[in-house]
Structures are given as C-alpha cells and as structure tokens.
Amino acid sequence: METEMTKFAKLMVGLVLSLGLSTVALAGTKVVYHVNDAAEAGNAMRNANNHLEADPTAKITFVTHSKGIDFLLEGAADKNGNPYNIAVEKLMAKGVTFDVCNNTLVGRKIDPKTVLQGSKIVPSGVAEVARLQAQEGFVYIKP
Secondary structure (H helix, E strand, O other): OOOHHHHHHHHHHHHHHHHHHHHHHHHOOEEEEEEEEHHHHHHHHHHHHHHHHHOOOOEEEEEEEEEOOHHHEOOOEOOOOOEHHHHHHHHHHOOOEEEEEHHHHHHOOOOHHHEOOOOEEEOOHHHHHHHHHHHHOOEEEOO
8 A cells, every 4th residue: 555655756756747748848849841852842831831730839940952942042933833932931920940051052053142031041951950950959850
C-alpha cells in the first residue's frame, strides 16, 4: 500500500512533468523548409500553411538555393500561370521567412533586385540550412 509521502511524490513528479511539457508546447517548433527546386514550392507552401494551422506558434523559415529560388523572383508563376508572390506574401504575413542563396544569384547571374521584397539573401543556402539546425535548433523538412 502506498504511503501518503509516496502518493505526494508521484503527484509532484507528474505536476513538474506536465508543466515542463506545457512550456515546450508553448514555445513552438522551429522548422526549416529546404527548397532546391521551384517545382516543389507550391507543395512546400501548402505544407507550411497546414503546419501553421496545426501549430500557429511554429517558426518557419524557407531556405532556397539552386532552382529553388525561382519562386521567390519577381514575376514567378507556377506551371498553371498562378503567381507565387501571393502565397509567399500570405505566409510572410503569418511570420514565415524566406531566405535566398546569394551563391545561386551570383552563379546564375540573377540581379538581387529581382528577389521578392521581404525575402532575405543569405551567403549560402546550404550553409544556412546547416546553421539553423546546428546553432538555432531548427528541425529539417524537405518537401
């Protein structure tokens, strides 16, 4: 038979654990969406919207490089002619950030002025993915 002290100890452990889990849940998840092909951009943005519906506190960053930057350029549209900037702007309004690889801009001779306003140019897309994971605790998603 449990003593009153044992019951109290179990209750306190349960309380501490539940408070700890609540704090983690409230903190929100930090996620990096890695896009290196603009053909996946629409799916990736739908995933991010679904992600935010399930966890509105999530901090989401898209990191793009190679052909993945194309949806973040002025005038970019999907295969059906739908402009990407509308979906990008809606996600930005929800706090999602978009990073564009400068190495790709330089290598493909793309003028940085053509990158959608609000996007951030980073020195290297792959280095940024690694930095976010290693130094800032982001989890990795490859849509």
